[in-house]
Amino acid sequence: MPTEGQITEPVTTPAVPGPPASPSAEPIIEAVGLGRDFVLSEGPFLRRTRRTVSAVRDVTFTVQPGEIVGYLGPNGAGKSSTMKMLTGILTPSAGSVRVAGTNPSRQRTRLAREIGVVFGQRTTLWWDLPLRDSLTLTRHLYRVPADAHAERLAELTGLLELEPFLDTPVRQLSLGQRMRGDLTAALLHAPRLLVLDEPTIGLDVVSKSTIREFLLKVNRERGTTILITTHDLGDVERLCDRVMVIDKGRLAFDGDLPELRATVPTPRVLVVDLVAPAPAIQVSGATTVRVEGPRQWLELADNPARVVAEVTREQEVADLTLREPDIEGVVSALYRGTVPADNTRA
Ligand SMILES: Nc1ncnc2c1ncn2[C@@H]1O[C@H](COP(=O)(O)OP(=O)(O)OP(=O)(O)O)[C@@H](O)[C@H]1O
Numbered sequence: 037m038p039t040e041g042q043i044t045e046p047v048t049t050p051a052v053p054g055p056p057a058s059p060s061a062e063p064i065i066e067a068v069g070l071g072r073d074f075v076l077s078e079g080p081f082l083r084r085t086r087r088t089v090s091a092v093r094d095v096t097f098t099v100q101p102g103e104i105v106g107y108l109g110p111n112g113a114g115k116s117s118t119m120k121m122l123t124g125i126l127t128p129s130a131g132s133v134r135v136a137g138t139n140p141s142r143q144r145t146r147l148a149r150e151i152g153v154v155f156g157q158r159t160t161l162w163w164d165l166p167l168r169d170s171l172t173l174t175r176h177l178y179r180v181p182a183d184a185h186a187e188r189l190a191e192l193t194g195l196l197e198l199e200p201f202l203d204t205p206v207r208q209l210s211l212g213q214r215m216r217g218d219l220t221a222a223l224l225h226a227p228r229l230l231v232l233d234e235p236t237i238g239l240d241v242v243s244k245s246t247i248r249e250f251l252l253k254v255n256r257e258r259g260t261t262i263l264i265t266t267h268d269l270g271d272v273e274r275l276c277d278r279v280m281v282i283d284k285g286r287l288a289f290d291g292d293l294p295e296l297r298a299t300v301p302t303p304r305v306l307v308v309d310l311v312a313p314a315p316a317i318q319v320s321g322a323t324t325v326r327v328e329g330p331r332q333w334l335e336l337a338d339n340p341a342r343v344v345a346e347v348t349r350e351q352e353v354a355d356l357t358l359r360e361p362d363i364e365g366v367v368s369a370l371y372r373g374t375v376p377a378d379n380t381r382a
Pocket residue numbers: 074075076089090091109110111112113114115116117118
């Protein structure tokens with residue numbers, strides 16, 4: 037079904053994918069002071085008032101070729117509005133954006149050669165056609181040469197295990213199968229940039245894992261840059277070199293996962309399994325925060341090696357696990373606004 041993200045004009049495409057990105061390359065995305073307002077009419081007829089909602093405000097960032105960047109934020113934060121500006125669906129109200137050397141809203145056809153877009157909640161495939169026919173139509177839309185199409189389709193079919201359902205109408209595919217089809221359609225013209233809006237939404241753990249591993253492979257082997265919005269922090273942990281967090285339209289964080297963890301003082305936790313239940317362990321440099329039978333949880337304020345040495349010297353230990361700060365806790369603290377909004381690179 038055509039969606040607002042679907043490309044409706046035929047475009048030409050190079051026959052072979054470009055080489056992996058070099059570190060000195062130009063940014064593939066460059067947003068400077070990007071903003072988007074919506075004017076809403078509210079209230080009863082004849083007494084309508086106009087209100088302006090700033091969905092995106094003064095957002096500045098660059099993405100380099102070959103990066104995998106997560107674009108996170110709570111509901112209504114401005115993620116989709118940003119994605120729509122990057123893909124040319126919306127025109128910015130303020131600032132500027134360049135994507136793959138184009139002005140997205142003015143050069144949609146040129147941009148379409150360079151990017152692939154997947155919206156997890158919608159499909160760009162033809163609902164009533166078998167997946168194979170849908171992908172053939174995509175080939176014509178992008179004017180991919182037949183031999184290059186056959187080669188890429190074979191490669192993507194192998195990687196995403198599409199063979200068993202290539203001849204099934206799209207409407208009969210499971211969500212996970214459809215998503216694999218959508219990813220194939222988005223990549224058949226070998227774009228340099230893949231923009232993904234919630235690509236794992238509603239999928240089971242196996243399908244999520246298949247898609248994550250596939251995306252990593254595409255990034256590593258083809259150098260495809262990936263920008264992904266997701267509410268699934270498993271996607272972030274497995275895929276993203278870098279995350280940006282947007283909140284109330286503004287960029288609240290831009291950095292890598294260790295930097296993100298460091299924004300919230302969440303201690304590391306040592307989980308100790310004793311051979312038998314015992315009173316709460318007392319060691320310097322750690323606080324026992326929970327005891328359940330033989331298992332105890334110690335929040336570390338000190339070097340784990342020193343605490344582990346002391347615990348094992350004084351207790352009969354069956355097993356030990358060191359848990360890094362939970363990324364989910366860090367992100368929800370950011371969403372709640374308990375972290376100062378000055379953690380951006382821009
Ligand atoms: N077409 C529109 N008209 C009016 N307001 C809009 C429009 N699109 C978005 N908004 C408003 O802009 C703000 C940001 O919305 P946006 O869809 O970009 O958020 P989001 O981060 O993608 O949210 P979600 O995670 O729920 O998809 C919200 O307040 C939303 O109501």
